[in-house]
Amino acid sequence: MTEIRISQTQVLSEAGNPPGQGPANGAQPEASAIRTFLLSRGNSAGADRVFQWLMVLCALTIFGIVALIAMQLVYGSQLSWHKFGFSFFAWPAGFTFASIFKAVLDPNAAQPNYWDPVNGHFSALPFIYGTLVSSFLALLMAVPLAIGVAVFLTEMCPGALRAPLAFITELLAAIPSVIYGLWAVFVLVPLMREQVNPFLNKTLGWTGFFSDDNPTGLGFFSAGVILAIMILPIISSLTREVMLAVPHSQREAVLALGATRWEMIRVGVLRNARIGIVGAIILGLGRALGETMAVTMVIGNSIEIHRSLLSNGNTMASVIANQFSEASDNMHLSALVELGLALFVVTIVVNALAQLLVWAVTRGAPARAS
Amino acid sequence: MGVGIEVTNLNAWYGTNHTLQDINLNIPANHATALIGPSGCGKSTFVRCLNRMHETNPIARVTGTVRIGDLDIYNDCKPVEIRRRVGMVFQRPNPFPTMSIYDNVAAGLKLNGYSNHHVLDEIVERSLKNSALWDEVKDDLKKKSGASLSGGQQQRLCIARALAVDPEVLLMDEPASALDPVSTSKIEDLIFQLKSQYTIVIVTHNMQQAARVAEKTGFFLNGRMVEFDSTHKIFTNPSDKRTEDYITGRFG
Numbered sequence: 001m002t003e004i005r006i007s008q009t010q011v012l013s014e015a016g017n018p019p020g021q022g023p024a025n026g027a028q029p030e031a032s033a034i035r036t037f038l039l040s041r042g043n044s045a046g047a048d049r050v051f052q053w054l055m056v057l058c059a060l061t062i063f064g065i066v067a068l069i070a071m072q073l074v075y076g077s078q079l080s081w082h083k084f085g086f087s088f089f090a091w092p093a094g095f096t097f098a099s100i101f102k103a104v105l106d107p108n109a110a111q112p113n114y115w116d117p118v119n120g121h122f123s124a125l126p127f128i129y130g131t132l133v134s135s136f137l138a139l140l141m142a143v144p145l146a147i148g149v150a151v152f153l154t155e156m157c158p159g160a161l162r163a164p165l166a167f168i169t170e171l172l173a174a175i176p177s178v179i180y181g182l183w184a185v186f187v188l189v190p191l192m193r194e195q196v197n198p199f200l201n202k203t204l205g206w207t208g209f210f211s212d213d214n215p216t217g218l219g220f221f222s223a224g225v226i227l228a229i230m231i232l233p234i235i236s237s238l239t240r241e242v243m244l245a246v247p248h249s250q251r252e253a254v255l256a257l258g259a260t261r262w263e264m265i266r267v268g269v270l271r272n273a274r275i276g277i278v279g280a281i282i283l284g285l286g287r288a289l290g291e292t293m294a295v296t297m298v299i300g301n302s303i304e305i306h307r308s309l310l311s312n313g314n315t316m317a318s319v320i321a322n323q324f325s326e327a328s329d330n331m332h333l334s335a336l337v338e339l340g341l342a343l344f345v346v347t348i349v350v351n352a353l354a355q356l357l358v359w360a361v362t363r364g365a366p367a368r369a370s
Numbered sequence: 371m372g373v374g375i376e377v378t379n380l381n382a383w384y385g386t387n388h389t390l391q392d393i394n395l396n397i398p399a400n401h402a403t404a405l406i407g408p409s410g411c412g413k414s415t416f417v418r419c420l421n422r423m424h425e426t427n428p429i430a431r432v433t434g435t436v437r438i439g440d441l442d443i444y445n446d447c448k449p450v451e452i453r454r455r456v457g458m459v460f461q462r463p464n465p466f467p468t469m470s471i472y473d474n475v476a477a478g479l480k481l482n483g484y485s486n487h488h489v490l491d492e493i494v495e496r497s498l499k500n501s502a503l504w505d506e507v508k509d510d511l512k513k514k515s516g517a518s519l520s521g522g523q524q525q526r527l528c529i530a531r532a533l534a535v536d537p538e539v540l541l542m543d544e545p546a547s548a549l550d551p552v553s554t555s556k557i558e559d560l561i562f563q564l565k566s567q568y569t570i571v572i573v574t575h576n577m578q579q580a581a582r583v584a585e586k587t588g589f590f591l592n593g594r595m596v597e598f599d600s601t602h603k604i605f606t607n608p609s610d611k612r613t614e615d616y617i618t619g620r621f622g
Contacts, residue, residue: 255423260450
């Protein structure tokens with residue numbers, strides 16, 4: 001094929017019309033040769049159709065995998081679902097809301113046995129609690145920092161520094177979570193144990209949220225800190241993206257009204273990007289909810305609910321990681337799978353919502369482009 | 371009331387590109403002044419130097435003197451202060467999409483901490499009446515977003531937003547070039563009415579528009595101001611050959 005094309009190009013360049021003479025000299029043998037060649041190729045309709053189906057198949061693989069995971073989780077959790085029903089996500093048998101509330105508030109009260117593989121009683125309550133608390137702690141710490149980073153990178157950073165800083169921020173997202181976990185165990189946890197926790201206990205201990213003087217340095221708060229570091233790059237890079245999507249004319253409009261730089265960022269940029277920023281935060285939440293390795297290494301893995309954020313806990317992801325290999329009993333296994341199913345549904349919904357919001361700002365909503 | 375603008379030896383650069391060269395010009399108070407010229411001649415850069423928007427681009431640089439009223443804007447004050455006294459309307463309407471019509475108009479005042487609701491209501495109404503938009507939007511001032519209006523309405527909303535801070539000078543950078551003919555004629559009527567109260571500088575590549583709205587016209591070419599005179603003289607009896615070539619359509 002290539003050879004034919006080359007030879008025709010040669011024909012064309014040799015016999016091409018001399019400049020100025022125009023196309024009026026009648027016969028154009030080189031043009032008709034090209035035409036013959038092009039016409040002889042056919043329409044390739046068959047190859048096109050094969051290609052199309054191949055690509056459709058590739059795309060369907062994604063849906064197939066998601067569907068298979070969902071099916072497996074639903075199937076594997078049948079046993080637990082039939083036995084406990086909705087009470088799996090509430091308080092365990094023999095306990096009332098009031099008694100659990102008392103156990104949460106009073107550090108000296110006996111903790112209910114939420115998760116009892118020996119007797120076959122399972123309640124997801126402490127894991128739901130641990131997942132929510134550690135994730136929201138993470139958001140509380142990561143969101144202001146991430147927005148600050150994004151504002152600095154898009155609006156204030158000197159040009160030479162912008163690309164390297166943005167690059168490093170995004171590299172943080174590429175570090176495997178077990179590395180974060182290791183770092184937390186060797187650096188963060190001792191720091192929490194020796195400096196931060198005693199300080200929090202002394203200053204804010206009266207609120208009850210920092211009362212437990214946990215001698216290990218592990219717990220919800222440490223998990224929240226490591227999660228905050230892990231979701232920081234996601235939130236800040238997406239926030240940066242939606243801020244960059246705000247048209248320059250919006251910044252000029254605010255500046256022309258006599259705004260300072262901070263007012264320009266607040267009214268002209270953050271306000272216009274707010275839906276996308278909410279999307280970025282929810283995406284960070286999605287990652288925090290499902291994060292397993294680093295959290296398992298620092299949260300302390302005790303199946304209890306305490307008011308104090310310094311106490312040990314457990315999340316849905318960490319309990320699965322901890323117990324799955326040693327769960328021999330069918331009911332125990334099924335309960336773990338049901339936890340997995342709940343986590344799967346929640347993270348899928350949260351991520352879908354977040355993607356939708358980010359998409360609405362960066363690609364959709366053409367009216368904003370004005 | 372508006373004030374006059376006195377420009378002396380104004381030079382501006384974008385990076386190494388010398389976009390404005392030795393501009394000297396006196397813009398009279400309470401009149402409309404049009405700036406015409408082919409694309410890239412520096413007329414937009416010139417108006418952006420009048421409220422120090424040019425320097426918001428990190429590679430831009432300006433030298434020379436611009437006096438607005440008694441104020442030497444490059445030496446006596448910060449950019450923020452001068453932009454509160456000089457309103458600007460851009461080529462493409464840029465209302466704030468997340469704000470209601472009311473908040474769009476009040477944005478300049480709210481930004482500067484003005485919060486007296488009765489006065490704000492009055493100012494919003496007056497500004498929208500001044501920009502000939504009041505009758506079209508008065509029923510959904512706080513219900514509709516600024517982005518829900520049509521292009522022409524959006525541009526009049528932007529004019530109302532600029533008028534709400536009661537500027538002494540109103541700069542308009544091709545305010546009608548993105549609009550349809552009906553909206554364009556509304557904007558022109560508006561400029562005609564506003565010029566008794568404000569000093570208006572309007573950049574346009576539409577020579578008929580300059581002839582219709584402005585008393586004075588300046589012709590820019592390749593970063594220099596070729597001629598500045600009464601609009602009538604520029605369009606009927608220009609003293610420079612290049613001006614004549616441009617207005618008779620020989621180039622540009």
